[in-house]
Amino acid sequence: MARNKNEEKKERKITVKELKRQSFLLIVSFVVVVYGIIFYYLPLTGWIMAFENYKPKKGLLGSTFVGLDKFKFLFGDDVFIKVIRNTFAMGVINLVTTTVMAVLFAILLNEIRRSWIKKPIQTISYLPHFLSWIVVTSILHVSLSPTGIVNDLLLRFGIINQAINFFAFPKYFWPIVAFANCWKETGWNAIIYLSAITAIDPALYEAASIDGADRLQKIRYITFPGIKPTFLILLLMNVGNVLNAGFEVQYLLGNGLVQSVSQTIDIYVLKWGISQNDYSLGTAAGLFKSAVSIAIILIANSIAKKYSDQRLF
Amino acid sequence: MKHRVRKSTSDIIFEIVVVVFMVCFVTITLYPVINTIALSFNDGIDAVRGGIYLWPRKFSLKNYKTVFAMQNIWVGARVTVARTIIATVTSLFANALLAFVVSRKRFLFKSQLSLFWVITMYVNGGMIPIFLLYKNLGLTGTFHVYWIPGMISAFNMLVMRTYMEGIPESLEESAQLDGAGYFTIFKDIVSPLCKPVYATIALFIAVWQWNSWFDAMLYNRMKTEYTTLQYELMKLLSSVMQQSGSAENAKNGAATITPITIRSAVTVATMLPIVCLYPFLQRYFVTGLTIGGVKE
Numbered sequence: 001m002a003r004n005k006n007e008e009k010k011e012r013k014i015t016v017k018e019l020k021r022q023s024f025l026l027i028v029s030f031v032v033v034v035y036g037i038i039f040y041y042l043p044l045t046g047w048i049m050a051f052e053n054y055k056p057k058k059g060l061l062g063s064t065f066v067g068l069d070k071f072k073f074l075f076g077d078d079v080f081i082k083v084i085r086n087t088f089a090m091g092v093i094n095l096v097t098t099t100v101m102a103v104l105f106a107i108l109l110n111e112i113r114r115s116w117i118k119k120p121i122q123t124i125s126y127l128p129h130f131l132s133w134i135v136v137t138s139i140l141h142v143s144l145s146p147t148g149i150v151n152d153l154l155l156r157f158g159i160i161n162q163a164i165n166f167f168a169f170p171k172y173f174w175p176i177v178a179f180a181n182c183w184k185e186t187g188w189n190a191i192i193y194l195s196a197i198t199a200i201d202p203a204l205y206e207a208a209s210i211d212g213a214d215r216l217q218k219i220r221y222i223t224f225p226g227i228k229p230t231f232l233i234l235l236l237m238n239v240g241n242v243l244n245a246g247f248e249v250q251y252l253l254g255n256g257l258v259q260s261v262s263q264t265i266d267i268y269v270l271k272w273g274i275s276q277n278d279y280s281l282g283t284a285a286g287l288f289k290s291a292v293s294i295a296i297i298l299i300a301n302s303i304a305k306k307y308s309d310q311r312l313f
Numbered sequence: 314m315k316h317r318v319r320k321s322t323s324d325i326i327f328e329i330v331v332v333v334f335m336v337c338f339v340t341i342t343l344y345p346v347i348n349t350i351a352l353s354f355n356d357g358i359d360a361v362r363g364g365i366y367l368w369p370r371k372f373s374l375k376n377y378k379t380v381f382a383m384q385n386i387w388v389g390a391r392v393t394v395a396r397t398i399i400a401t402v403t404s405l406f407a408n409a410l411l412a413f414v415v416s417r418k419r420f421l422f423k424s425q426l427s428l429f430w431v432i433t434m435y436v437n438g439g440m441i442p443i444f445l446l447y448k449n450l451g452l453t454g455t456f457h458v459y460w461i462p463g464m465i466s467a468f469n470m471l472v473m474r475t476y477m478e479g480i481p482e483s484l485e486e487s488a489q490l491d492g493a494g495y496f497t498i499f500k501d502i503v504s505p506l507c508k509p510v511y512a513t514i515a516l517f518i519a520v521w522q523w524n525s526w527f528d529a530m531l532y533n534r535m536k537t538e539y540t541t542l543q544y545e546l547m548k549l550l551s552s553v554m555q556q557s558g559s560a561e562n563a564k565n566g567a568a569t570i571t572p573i574t575i576r577s578a579v580t581v582a583t584m585l586p587i588v589c590l591y592p593f594l595q596r597y598f599v600t601g602l603t604i605g606g607v608k609e
Binding site for chain 2: 018019022024025026028029032033035036038039040041042043044045046047049056104105108109111112117121123124125126127128130131132133134135137138139140141142143145146147148149152183186187191192195214215216240248252266269270273274279282283286287289290293294297
C-alpha cells in the first residue's frame with residue numbers, strides 16, 4: 001500500500017504538466033536556494049581557513065595548508081582553555097536559571113485567578129525582552145553602580161559597610177550575567193509554559209479538589225506532569241545553544257579586571273579574527289564551537305529518542 | 314455545581330508566597346527602568362550624590378537637550394528607523410513567500426526545500442567566514458548589510474509554515490478550479506488569513522532590527538553615516554565600562570566619562586518607541602509564539 005502511494009507520487013513528479021503548473025513555486029524555490037547557498041552555505045567553505053595559514057591576498061585555495069596547527073595552538077593556549085570553561089559554565093548556568101525562573105513564574109502566575117491582576121503582571125513581564133542588551137546592560141550598570149540601588153540597600157541594612165564595585169570582581173560576574181538573562185527573558189520564556197498549563201484539562205484539577213488535594217499538591221501531581229513535554233522539548237532545543245549563550249552580555253559587561261571569567265569563545269573569535277586579523281585562528285575557534293554544538297544536539301536528540309517520545313528530528 | 318471548599322492553612326501560606334513572589338518580580342522588573350527614567354530627568358551634578366529612586370530630585374531637561382544636540386544620535390536614529398522599516402517589509406515578504414511554497418502539500422520539492430533551510434538553523438559558517446563573505450560581496454561599509462543577509466530566517470519561516478499548514482487545502486483547490494495561479498493564491502487567499510502570524514513575525518523582525526548594534530560595529534565601524542542608535546549608546550556605555558574596570562576607579566567608584574544622567578537619557582530615548590508599542594501587539598506575539606514555537 002505504502003509502496004503504491006510512493007509510486008504514484010513518483011509518477012506525478014515526472015510529468016511536464018505538473019512542473020508547468022508549479023512553475024511559480026519552482027521559480028521562488030530556485031531564487032531562495034541561490035540566496036541560501038550564498039548567505040548560509042558559502043561561508044561553510046571558509047572552514048578551510050582553520051586548516052591553513054590564510055592570507056587574504058593568496059585566497060582560500062592559494063594559502064599554505066598547515067593541518068591542525070591552529071587547533072594545537074588553541075589548545076596550548078591557557079586563555080582559550082579558560083574561554084571554553086567560561087562559555088560552558090555561563091551557558092549551563094543561564095540555561096538552568098532561566099528555565100527554572102520561567103517555569104516558576106508561569107506556575108505561580110497561573111495561580112492568580114483575578115485577571116485584572118494577572119494581565120498587567122504579564123504585560124510587565126514581557127517588557128525586558130524587548131529591550132536591547134545595550135539598554136539592559138546600561139540599566140544594570142546604573143543599578144549596580146556604587147551609588148545604585150543595590151549598594152544603597154546593602155548599606156542601609158548594614159550587610160556591607162562600603163559600596164562594592166560589582167564589575168571589578170570576578171566572583172560576581174557569572175551571577176550578574178545569570179541575573180541579567182533571567183531579568184530579560186523570564187516573562188517571555190514563560191509564554192510557552194503558560195500556554196501548556198492552559199492546555200491541561202481542568203477536570204483533573206476539579207477531581208483533585210474533590211479528593212482534598214491542596215494547591216501545592218495539585219501543582220506537583222497535575223501541573224508538573226502537564227508541562228513536562230514542553231519542558232523537555234524546550235530543553236532539547238536549548239542545550240544545542242549552550243555555547244551560543246555567551247556573547248553580548250559578556251562583551252558589554254566585561255572589562256580588564258574580570259577578563260579571566262568573562263571571555264567567551266565568540267569574544268575570543270572576535271578578538272583574534274577581527275581585531276588581530278588572524279582569520280585562521282578565529283575560524284578554528286569558531287569551528288570548534290560549531291562542532292561541539294552540533295555534537296551536543298545530536299547526543300541530546302538521541303538520548304531523548306531513547307528515553308521519551310520527544311525529539312527534534 | 315461549585316464546591317465551596319474552605320481554604321486550608323497550606324493554601325493560605327501558598328497564596329502569601331504567590332503574592333510575595335509577584336510583588337518582588339514586578340518590582341525588580343520595573344524599578345531599574347523607572348530609576349533610569351528618573352535619572353534622565355535629573356540634574357547631572359546633583360545625580361552624582363546618588364539617592365535618586367523613582368522620581369528626579371532636581372528636575373532638569375538639560376540631559377535631553379545635550380543628547381538631542383549630538384549629531385551622531387540623529388544619524389543613528391535615521392539609520393535605525395530606515396533599516397527597521399526596509400528589513401521588516403522585505404524580510405516579511407521573503408519569509409512569507411518561502412513559507413507559502415514549502416507549505417503547499419502538492420509541491421514537488423517540499424521536503425527537500427524545508428530540509429535545506431532547517432540545516433541553516435544548526436550549521437553556520439561562523440563569524441570570520443561570514444565577515445569575509447560580506448567583505449567580498451561588497452556589503453561591508455554599506456547600508457545593505459543591515460537588510461540583505463538576514464532576509465530569510467529559517468526560524469521565522471517555520472513559524473509561518475506551521476500556521477499556513479493549518480489553512481484548509483480546499484480553499485486552494487477551489488481557487489485553482491477558478492483558474493487562479495499560485496501567486497494569486499498566495500496574495501488573495503493565504504495572506505489575508507495569515508495576518509496574525511504576519512504581525513507576529515513583523516514584530517520579531519522589527520524588534521531585532523531596532524535593537525541591533527553588533528552588525529554596525531562589525532561591518533560599518535568606519536562608516537559613521539551608517540551608525541545605529543544602539544551602537545551609539547554602546548559607545549557611550551563602553552567608555553564607562555572600561556573606566557569601572559580600571560584599578561583606581563574600582564577603589565573610589567563614581568567618576569565617569571559620560572555622566573550617568575546623559576547615558577540614562579540616551580537609554581530612555583532608545584527604548585521608548587518599543588516600550589510604547591509592545592503592549593498593543595501582545596495578542597499577536599503570544600499567539601504567534603504558541604502556534605509556531607514548539608509545535609513539532
